[in-house]
Amino acid sequence: MSSVAGTTAAPIRLNVVRWIGFKTIVIREYGRIIRIWGQTIVPSVVTAVLYFAIFGSLIGRRVGAMDGFDYKQYIAPGLIMMSVITNSYGNVVASFFGAKFGKHVEELLVSPLPNWVIVGGYAAGGLVRGVLVGVAVTLVSLVFTHLPLQHLLVVLAALLLTSLTFGLGGFLNALFAKNFDQVNWIPSFVLTPLTYFGGVFYSVNLLPEWARSLSYANPILYMVNAFRFGFLGVSDVDVGSAFALMTASAVVLFALAVGLMNRGAGIRE
Amino acid sequence: MNALSVRGLSKTYRNGVEALRGIDLDVERGDFFALLGPNGAGKTTLIGIITSLVNKSGGSASVFGHDIEGELEAAKACIGIVPQEINFNMFETPFTIVVNQAGFYGIPRAVARERAEKYLKQLQLWEKRNGISRGLSGGMKRRLMIARALMHEPRLLILDEPTAGVDIEIRRSMWDFLREINARGTTIILTTHYLEEAETLCRNIAIISGGRIVERDRMSSLLRRLHVETFVLNLREPLAVAPPLAGYLVRLVDDHTLEVEVSKEESLNGIFARLTALGIEVLSMRNKVNRLEEIFMQLVEARAGAGDAPRNGAALPAGAGRAAARLGTPT
Numbered sequence: 001m002s003s004v005a006g007t008t009a010a011p012i013r014l015n016v017v018r019w020i021g022f023k024t025i026v027i028r029e030y031g032r033i034i035r036i037w038g039q040t041i042v043p044s045v046v047t048a049v050l051y052f053a054i055f056g057s058l059i060g061r062r063v064g065a066m067d068g069f070d071y072k073q074y075i076a077p078g079l080i081m082m083s084v085i086t087n088s089y090g091n092v093v094a095s096f097f098g099a100k101f102g103k104h105v106e107e108l109l110v111s112p113l114p115n116w117v118i119v120g121g122y123a124a125g126g127l128v129r130g131v132l133v134g135v136a137v138t139l140v141s142l143v144f145t146h147l148p149l150q151h152l153l154v155v156l157a158a159l160l161l162t163s164l165t166f167g168l169g170g171f172l173n174a175l176f177a178k179n180f181d182q183v184n185w186i187p188s189f190v191l192t193p194l195t196y197f198g199g200v201f202y203s204v205n206l207l208p209e210w211a212r213s214l215s216y217a218n219p220i221l222y223m224v225n226a227f228r229f230g231f232l233g234v235s236d237v238d239v240g241s242a243f244a245l246m247t248a249s250a251v252v253l254f255a256l257a258v259g260l261m262n263r264g265a266g267i268r269e
Numbered sequence: 270m271n272a273l274s275v276r277g278l279s280k281t282y283r284n285g286v287e288a289l290r291g292i293d294l295d296v297e298r299g300d301f302f303a304l305l306g307p308n309g310a311g312k313t314t315l316i317g318i319i320t321s322l323v324n325k326s327g328g329s330a331s332v333f334g335h336d337i338e339g340e341l342e343a344a345k346a347c348i349g350i351v352p353q354e355i356n357f358n359m360f361e362t363p364f365t366i367v368v369n370q371a372g373f374y375g376i377p378r379a380v381a382r383e384r385a386e387k388y389l390k391q392l393q394l395w396e397k398r399n400g401i402s403r404g405l406s407g408g409m410k411r412r413l414m415i416a417r418a419l420m421h422e423p424r425l426l427i428l429d430e431p432t433a434g435v436d437i438e439i440r441r442s443m444w445d446f447l448r449e450i451n452a453r454g455t456t457i458i459l460t461t462h463y464l465e466e467a468e469t470l471c472r473n474i475a476i477i478s479g480g481r482i483v484e485r486d487r488m489s490s491l492l493r494r495l496h497v498e499t500f501v502l503n504l505r506e507p508l509a510v511a512p513p514l515a516g517y518l519v520r521l522v523d524d525h526t527l528e529v530e531v532s533k534e535e536s537l538n539g540i541f542a543r544l545t546a547l548g549i550e551v552l553s554m555r556n557k558v559n560r561l562e563e564i565f566m567q568l569v570e571a572r573a574g575a576g577d578a579p580r581n582g583a584a585l586p587a588g589a590g591r592a593a594a595r596l597g598t599p600t
Contacts, residue, residue, distance in 0.1 A: 012346045017375030024372025031365070103356035107417075110320045111373035112346040269282060269323045 012112070021113040022121050029125025032095060033132065040091065040129060041136055044083040048137040051079050052144040055201065067203050067234045072145040077228040078200030081162060083137045085195060085220065088130035088163040089187060092122050092170030097183050100174065105267060115261035119171060119254060126167025127160065134159055147231055154239065155230030161246035162223045166191075168253035175257065175266040194220045199228075204236045219245060270334050272298045272425045272456035273319065278328035280314050280480075288314040290480040291328065296425075296458060296473070298333075301451045303471035303488070304460045307569055311480045312460045313353060316427055320350050332425055346374060349423030351414045353430045353460075359403035363394055366402060367417050374421035381420065388416040391446065408435040412443070419450070426450065427458045432466060444470060468492070468561040478569050491564055499557040500537075502527040505550040512547050514540065528557065 033040045052072060060071035067074060099105035108118050141147055149155065169186075177183045198220030204212045215221050222242035229235035235242070261267065273296040280289040288311045296302045306312050317323030319330055321341060330337045335344035357366045364385055371381035389395045392412040397405060405413060411431055418426060428447070432440045440463075447470060451457050461467055467474065467488075474491055476484040484491065507524035517540060518530040529540055544551060 012343050013375070014342055017342070017346065020375045020377060021373050024369055024378075027372070028365075028369050035360075099358070102358060103354060104358045106322060106352065106356045107370055108373060109322055110345060110348070110350050111370075112342040112375070113373055114342060264324050268321075269317070 014112070017112055018114065018117050021111065022117050022124070025108070025118065025121025026124045026128065029091070029095060029122070030128050033091065033125075033129050040087070041133060044087060044133045045136050045140055048079055048083060048140040051075070052140065056144055067205075067232075069232055069234070070145065073147065073232065074203075074228075075201055076141040076145055076147050077231045078198075078224045080134050080137045080141065081158075081224045081227045082195050082200050084130040084134045084159060084162055085166050085191065085223070086187070087133040088126040089166040089170040089173075089191060091129040092126040092167045093174045093177070093183050093187070094170075095125060096122055096171055096174035097177050097180075100177075100267065109267065116254075116258045119168070119257045119261060122171050123164050123167040123254070126170060127163040130163030130167070131159065134163075148233075149231055150233040151230045153230075155227060157243065158223060158227040158230055158246070161243070161250055162227070165223075165246060165249045165253060168250060168257055171257050172253065172260070175260055177266075194218050197221075199224045199236055219249060222246065270298060271295045271331075272300065273330070273332055273458065275315070275319075275330045276328055278315065278318060278330055279326045280311075280318060280323065281326045287480050289318075289326075292477070292480070292482055294475055294482060294485065296456060298456055299451070299454055300456055300473055301448075301471045302456070302458045303467035303474040304458055304477065305464070305467060305474065305565060306460075306477035310477045312477055313429060315477070316350070316352075316429055316458075316460070320348055320427070321345060346421070347424045349418035349421065349426045351411075351418045351426070351428045351431045353433070355410050355414070357402060357410075357413065357417065359401070361402060362399050363389060363402055363405070363413050363416075364398040366413065367420050370417045371420040376421055384420055384422075385416075388419050392416045408439050411435055412439070415443070415446075423455065425456045425458070429460050430462060431459070432461065432463060440466070464561045464565055474561075476565060476568050483568050483571070484564075488561075492561065497530050497532055499528055499530050500540075501555050501557050502529060502544075502551050503553045505552050508549070512544070512549060514543050 055075060056072035060075075063071045065071070065074075096105070099108075113121075138147070173183065173186050197215060198218050199215065204215045204221065207215060216237070222237050222245050225235040225237045226239050226242035226246070229239050273294070275292055275294040278289050278292045278294075279287070281287050292311070292315065294315075304312055304315070314323055318325045319332065319337065321337065332344040332347045335341075335347065337344045361369075367385045367388065368378065368381045371384060372378065376384070385398075386395065389398055392415060394405075394409060394412055394416060397409060402410070402413065411434065415428075415431060418428075431447075432443055435443065444466070447457060447459075459467060459471060471488050474484070474486060474488050475482050501522070504525050504527060508521060508527075509524070511519045511521040511527065513519075514529065516535075520528045522528055531537060531540065541551065
């Protein structure tokens with residue numbers, strides 16, 4: 001063991017530190033996603049194949065057309081979005097809670113990175129997984145059906161905002177979770193029901209009035225329909241309102257996560 | 270400018286435990302500083318506040334003039350921390366861990382890779398760079414945390430029991446390594462349970478007990494205050510019981526080894542005269558090195574006597590119990 005660090009006081013360029021720090025978090029998250037691809041990418045692909053095979057090819061034939069589209073075509077954007085939501089959320093909640101549990105979150109907490117960079121980095125990690133899985137499920141969809149692309153920018157914006165929103169949701173979940181049970185509560189008892197009732201498999205216009213009204217309180221309905229509008233050009237909700245809701249959700253959740261981090265909630269004594 | 274300046278720092282946890290009770294402490298730039306205290310004394314809380322892992326209840330702290338409230342990012346950029354507990358991702362490789370850590374401090378990836386090679390080689394971890402960190406031995410994990418802390422070449426390196434569980438050979442080479450870092454200008458704050466380590470490495474010392482600094486001095490000045498020294502005598506013939514040496518505290522370590530405590534005012538000739546009179550021949554003699562241990566115990570026990578006992582079944586540093594048994598009375 002010999003020879004070490006120089007110790008002159010170089011000026012600290014905070015913006016450079018923040019940018020490199022942000023990129024490092026994203027690279028680390030990407031590395032984690034790829035390292036455990038069997039847990040992060042493959043399950044959603046398998047699930048999508050099963051959905052298309054059972055709901056699309058077997059049951060879908062009897063369902064007929066939905067909003068003027070073949071049933072497989074109709075559910076494809078919803079299935080993609082369902083995977084994006086689950087994976088963005090799951091990536092951040094698992095990674096950040098794992099870091100808390102293993103104490104390696106301290107690597108970030110003692111670093112000069114401000115909390116908004118840490119939150120942004122993890123949310124971007126969720127976005128990366130959401131996009132990777134979204135692309136994989138889209139490819140699966142193309143095996144089973146033709147998927148027209150009406151509005152590319154709408155698809156990309158919906159994908160981006162939904163991933164970020166649920167990545168940030170996963171971050172908040174991880175911040176408060178004290179054990180692995182609490183990591184699974186929200187996905188199992190909140191996210192899954194909201195996704196299934198969020199218009200993935202049906203148009204809310206098929207529902208009775210009370211159920212339709214109730215569905216409009218479900219934020220996932222807006223995300224799924226904005227995404228579907230990008231592909232098919234049809235939506236059960238106003239697309240402008242959907243984007244306003246998604247943007248507001250992302251901003252509010254980001255501010256909440258940073259505020260809680262600044263207070264040290266769930267991470268500092 | 271001090272490397273670390275702490276004023277009136279206090280911390281009360283939610284459960285009511287007062288970990289720090291208004292601590293004042295300065296660590297000079299370039300110092301090799303020992304921060305000692307029994308478990309639960311407040312050392313890790315103090316380090317936690319400086320590195321922003323623990324929220325303070327009151328007071329202030331600054332690192333190289335950067336206040337940890339007003340200029341937190343600048344303050345943290347100056348610090349490298351080797352924590353007490355292993356806190357890296359066990360599923361990542363050592364190379365990835367250190368390169369990523371550099372990134373969190375704004376070091377470009379190409380530079381980080383070069384430094385990773387440099388520090389992993391210096392800490393004898395280069396051969397293990399691509400294995401899963403979980404498979405490293407305890408000593409390797411500790412060295413990995415040192416390499417990680419050095420990746421951004423910090424001006425202040427805080428080592429919280431860095432050699433716990435490390436074998437003697439590696440510990441000695443780590444000492445050399447730390448001395449070299451310090452010689453090049455890095456300020457080092459060391460907490461350790463091996464008091465010999467602090468005595469060997471550090472120039473200044475603070476002893477913390479019950480959330481208060483009970484002593485702050487130069488190591489040499491503190492050691493000079495010790496009134497009693499212990500000598501280890503190797504005997505030619507075996508003894509069954511410790512010989513009666515009036516005026517000296519004598520302990521038979523084994524049948525060929527005696528430990529004798531001698532006040533600094535007393536001559537050693539007296540001991541030899543009495544041993545000779547008893548027909549005991551001494552083959553060799555050495556000074557027992559753990560002098561700091563004895564002072565430590567006196568200070569901590571004095572504080573405990575004043576009602577600030579270490580909390581929650583706190584343990585004392587290695588060997589301190591023996592020192593307490595030998596000394597008994599505070600100076």
